[in-house]
Amino acid sequence: MLLIHCPYCEETLPEAEFTYAGQAHIIRPENPSGQTDDQWEEFLFIRANPKGPHYERWRHFHGCGRFFNAVRDTVSDKFLTTYKAGAPRPDLSTLLPEGQK
Amino acid sequence: MSAPISQKAPGVLAASTAAEIALAAPCARLSLRARGDLAPLNAALGLTLPTRIGQVVPAGERQVICLGPDEWMIHAPSDDTAAIASACADAYATLPHSLVDVSAREVTLTIKGAHAAELLTIGCARDIDGIPVGEGRRTFFDGQTVILWRDGDTAFRMDVWNSFSGHVFDLLKTGCAELAAEHA
């Protein structure tokens, strides 16, 4: 079982307490009625599908209930970091070990 | 289907040499959500709301646990509900908040005995020893969200939604018997 660090509880806890919630840093349009069909398609459906580090949302569902963000390597399933919702996207070069940058 | 635990009388429901599971007497359960300067609510409740998740603050017969950055659960005697509600209502003008009576939603099972912590591991993936005595955590027990309070090394309380309590109790009862056989 994966162990995930909740940035609100400040504890590293079993995956069973968490739910996955899709790609992170998808910005809602400021003016929804001004969006074109293509922009809506991009917002609603187009997602990254990286082989490697992925910025994604998780929720500590059976715990503090908070949504937060994580960087997880989709190949190794290793969490590189987790951070509070609203915090800036962390720089990958600071997360990856030497030699993998 | 097992009958809801709330239909049973409070008292011991299952016991073995490993652990004892009892239904606690009904109490007031109030879910509180608030953000900002908590001073008006602290004054209204007569306690200091804990701000670290998992921290428990007892105040007389009232007890409050911090469940999230802006969420608490208050336990109190059943006849205390109106007093808490009216005191918090008076604080509403200075600190808007949500206070919801969820007393009927949950029941509390007390789990104690030499192997109480081990018994909890049959449904909880968390490291039970990571919960200090005098604190609690909202966590996961065999598919259900529960609040687990640790009152002592071998004494716990588990708040579980009434509709899931039959299932949770049946599992604990089975574990109680199995652990007794294993440690016999």
Ligand SMILES: [Zn+2]
């Ligand atoms: Zn959490």
